[in-house]
Amino acid sequence: MARGHALIIEDSSTARTILARLLDRADISSKGVVCAEEAFPILQSEDFDLIFLDHILPGMNGFQALEKLKQQPETRDIPVFMYTSQNAEKYIQEARELGAAGVIRKQVDREQLLRTLDIILTDTPDPDHSEALRIAIEEGGYPTVESAEQQTRKLTGRLSTLEVAYEELEQELKELRSTLIESELEDTRQKKKRRPE
DSSP states (O other): OOSEEEEEEOSOHHHHHHHHHHHHHTTEEEEEESSHHHHHHHHHHSOOSEEEEOSSOSSSOHHHHHHHHHHSTTTTTSOEEEEESOOOHHHHHHHHHTTOSEEEESSOOHHHHHHHHHHHHOSSOOTTHHHHHHHHHHHTSOOSSOOHHHHHHHHHHHHHHHHHHHHHHHHHHHHHHHHHHHHHHHHHHHHHHHSOO
């Protein structure tokens, strides 16, 4: 049984898939939707422990959706992470003011994501929970001047994204090879049937 269930509101199927795979590795099941308007009915019928919300979406944008999520009694207590390429300090501040638990880069730092999820989904109450979460998010936040460590962390996140994409491509390639082999075998069978004996 998964230790959590997340809703990913993201119009890019690639970004949705990458995040879903990372969550799966953290033993968190997920469901993805393309827009906020599609998410609201699902949130009425299913329980979620986390929401990852893109900013630029068809229909209402991420901040509009975040405001609506935080106004509804059924969803206001679900931690919402803006999952975006936005990196301005003003954006992060506005997201937090609207009720976001944090901002996670689309080029996800896998270790940072796992630490943050561990803090949120822990079953044992932690008196330092809020502070630990703030630190975990800010360590993966958007620095104005990047140190070598921050640049390394950013590159590690990009590498994680590439690793997941590579695994996807490798799986698709295996499936394509299998399909081609099956097709060639079927062609060979058909040719044998057509040949006069």
